[in-house]
Amino acid sequence: MSRKLLETEGPDWVQRGIITETQRGQLLALYPTDTAAVGLLPLLGSLLVGLSALSVVAANWQGLPELVRLGLLLGALCGAYAGGEYFRRRGNLNLGMGLIALGLLLFGASIVLTSQLYQLIGYDLTGLLAWAVAGMGLTWLYRSRLLFLMTAVISGIVQGYNTGQMGAFSYLTAVGTALGLGYYWWRRPDALLGGVLATGLLWQSALLINHLHVKITWFFIPAMLVYAFGDWQPDRPAGRALQGPPLVAAFLFTLGLALFGESDFYAGQLRAPLVPYLAALAAVLALSLWGKQRRGRLGSTTDWLLLLPGFYFTGGLLLAVATLVVLYAYSGSVLWRAHQEQNQDRVTLGTVLFVLTTAVAYFKLTWGFMDKSVFFLLGGLLLFGLSWLLRRRAARTFASSTPKS
Amino acid sequence: MSVPLPPVPTAPLPDLPEPRRRRWLQWLVLAQVLFVLGVAAAGYATEALGQRIWLRTQPVDPRDLLYGDYLNLRYQIGEVPGSLWRGPRPPRRKQAAYVLLSPHPDSTYEAVGVYPERPATTGRQAVLRGSVQDVWRRGLRLRYGLERYYVPETMSRSLHQRRSLRVQVSLAPWGQARITRVDTTAR
Numbered sequence: 001m002s003r004k005l006l007e008t009e010g011p012d013w014v015q016r017g018i019i020t021e022t023q024r025g026q027l028l029a030l031y032p033t034d035t036a037a038v039g040l041l042p043l044l045g046s047l048l049v050g051l052s053a054l055s056v057v058a059a060n061w062q063g064l065p066e067l068v069r070l071g072l073l074l075g076a077l078c079g080a081y082a083g084g085e086y087f088r089r090r091g092n093l094n095l096g097m098g099l100i101a102l103g104l105l106l107f108g109a110s111i112v113l114t115s116q117l118y119q120l121i122g123y124d125l126t127g128l129l130a131w132a133v134a135g136m137g138l139t140w141l142y143r144s145r146l147l148f149l150m151t152a153v154i155s156g157i158v159q160g161y162n163t164g165q166m167g168a169f170s171y172l173t174a175v176g177t178a179l180g181l182g183y184y185w186w187r188r189p190d191a192l193l194g195g196v197l198a199t200g201l202l203w204q205s206a207l208l209i210n211h212l213h214v215k216i217t218w219f220f221i222p223a224m225l226v227y228a229f230g231d232w233q234p235d236r237p238a239g240r241a242l243q244g245p246p247l248v249a250a251f252l253f254t255l256g257l258a259l260f261g262e263s264d265f266y267a268g269q270l271r272a273p274l275v276p277y278l279a280a281l282a283a284v285l286a287l288s289l290w291g292k293q294r295r296g297r298l299g300s301t302t303d304w305l306l307l308l309p310g311f312y313f314t315g316g317l318l319l320a321v322a323t324l325v326v327l328y329a330y331s332g333s334v335l336w337r338a339h340q341e342q343n344q345d346r347v348t349l350g351t352v353l354f355v356l357t358t359a360v361a362y363f364k365l366t367w368g369f370m371d372k373s374v375f376f377l378l379g380g381l382l383l384f385g386l387s388w389l390l391r392r393r394a395a396r397t398f399a400s401s402t403p404k405s
Numbered sequence: 406m407s408v409p410l411p412p413v414p415t416a417p418l419p420d421l422p423e424p425r426r427r428r429w430l431q432w433l434v435l436a437q438v439l440f441v442l443g444v445a446a447a448g449y450a451t452e453a454l455g456q457r458i459w460l461r462t463q464p465v466d467p468r469d470l471l472y473g474d475y476l477n478l479r480y481q482i483g484e485v486p487g488s489l490w491r492g493p494r495p496p497r498r499k500q501a502a503y504v505l506l507s508p509h510p511d512s513t514y515e516a517v518g519v520y521p522e523r524p525a526t527t528g529r530q531a532v533l534r535g536s537v538q539d540v541w542r543r544g545l546r547l548r549y550g551l552e553r554y555y556v557p558e559t560m561s562r563s564l565h566q567r568r569s570l571r572v573q574v575s576l577a578p579w580g581q582a583r584i585t586r587v588d589t590t591a592r
Contacts, residue, residue: 062555070445074438081434085427103434110441116555118448119583130440137433143420165550167499167536187418213497 003031069117073110080106100138101146107134108154128158129173136180148193152181152200159204169211174204182229189238198226198245215272220307223249224284227303231291239295243303250306251330251353258323258360262316270311281307302333320364327357335390339397347397351390358386451583455575458506458514458531459588462572475555476587478572482506482516482533483552486544492521496537502547506531513571519545531576554584 010024019027057064057072064072080103088096108131115127135151138144155177162170178201185197205222212218227246233239260266285304292298305326313319335350362379421429461481482504490496496519503523506514507530514531518524523532539546551574571588 070441074441077437077441078434081430085430107437107441110437111444114441114444114448118445118451119551119554119585127444130437134433134437137429141421141426141429141433143418163499165536167501184418189417211499 003028006031066117070114073106073113077103077106077110097142097144097146100142100144101150104131104135104138104147104150104154107131128161129170129176132158132173132176136176139181139184143188145190145193148181148184149196152177152196155181156200156203159207163207163211169208174201174208177201177204185238185242186233189233189235191237191241194230194233194238194241195244198230198242201226202245202249215270217270217272217277217309217311220246220250220253221277221280221284224281224288224307228284228288228291231288231295231297231300234295236295236297247303247306251327254306254323254327254330255356255360257311258320258327258364261311261323262320262364267311267314267319274312278309281309299337302330302337305330305333324357324361324364327360328354331357339393342397344394344398347394351387351394354390355383355387359383447577447581448583451577451581452575452585455577455582456531457573457575457585458508459512459571459573461513462570464570475553478552478554478570480549480551480572482514482547483549484544484546485516485519487540487542489516489519490545491518491524494521496521496540496545498537498540500537502535502537502545504533504535504547506533519547533574533576533582534580549582551582551584554587 006024006028010019010028013019014021014024061069080099084096084099084103086096087093087099090096108128111127111131132151132155135147135154139147139151155173159170159173162168162173181197181200185193202219202223205219208222209216209219223246227243230239230242233242257267257270285307288304289298289301292301308326310319310323310326313322331350331353334346334353338346338350359379362382366378462478464476465479485504496502500521503520504516505518505520505524505526507517509515517530523534526532533549535547535549537545538548551572554572572584573586573588574582575585576582
């Protein structure tokens, strides 16, 4: 509850006799006014001064002697960390963490600018990897969500730079991200960080698949490993958040398969060697199921519907239709589970997925056979009808659940 | 779903005690400073210990608005005929490529072979690492990371009007490279 709400609504509550005036005072004392807002003006002032200093330095950067430039970089780096610690100790946590984060950014900038200063190129990958390692260290030191987020992004950038500019994949970066951030998240589960971590790992997996020039379906092995890791996480919302990105990837992939799988050329591009791929997928599935069983979440096994390797069939249109059936089964199961759990957000999600699937199915099955105006008219009516039905169903579920609770 | 939830196996991670955190932060900042100094030292060491070779190049597109002045250099060894490729399989984009360089009579170096792995050298030969940017029927386009040379403001105007330049590159035994000199008096 925010202080603002108390301040505005409090007198009304007292008037209605819900709380007494003394209680209102006690409640207000629980939520002291935010001191951070008071410090905002000096902060903005120092930001402006900092910016002007930065622009002076940037304008004269090329003209400064090498050692002065190096000194400026290192001075700013140490200054940011020292300032961060100083403000943290004085109780200004947000400003302190902001400065620490700035220090991390300055470390990356120092590496890049120093290499540039000496016109130096290196192919040993360590330069930027050190940046990611520093981020990891700071995340563990401060147990900070901001630093975790930055480290995930920095690792992604480092890996993107390695594969894009240097033609090499840094396995050390990938494993380091997975273990360092993964273990941190395991011990301090958090929904937002779960999503960020999964997205970062998927990004690196995609870069790896692209780097290795193998069939893109291999992407789902590491992606589903991330998913399976979420199954083992005792904290349910954090686990679900980690599983979000892999599921989004799998859903979009299946949607694409429904749209284009009809052409055997596209499906052929997806066919990884049958036995190794299926064996790897089965191993990950087993790991995931074991985790689900241990945590009592076997109900979410339907997620794996999206991983059915339909692209091995050479059925043409039949494959597209079969994929649509799978998509319906999946979005239907999401809806059904959401209604069972009476989870409003997941009902919305399930509805969106269901409508999306219907749109694709409709497009796929009728585009060739129907006059275009009839196509759009019927399609629109179908979607309207569907969303009305689903919303009514949702409303009924929640209406029946409210009196009970 | 009737299976009872097993107890949480790990306690949530506590915050680090203040003195310990501060001590570790000091080490971490020190390591970062030392790393940046190490990068600088590698720059000096590459210049001092590296093998120096001259490469033929020409400047393109001389000014960048954001980062002050630098030259974009197009090296003669940036485009090599496909016949120089010495790999078992055809080259691919973004692949690493090691270019074997041999001195020309006018003392600039030219590519004599492009390898997927570092080749052995004889005599005054040198190896420069690059990556494949483009592959077409008759040749390869390579990037070395040396394509950008940051120059003092006063110098660039006279430089970018030249059609041909010689650039001295220092190659460290551990694989790093840096431009150490730009010869403006060349033909």
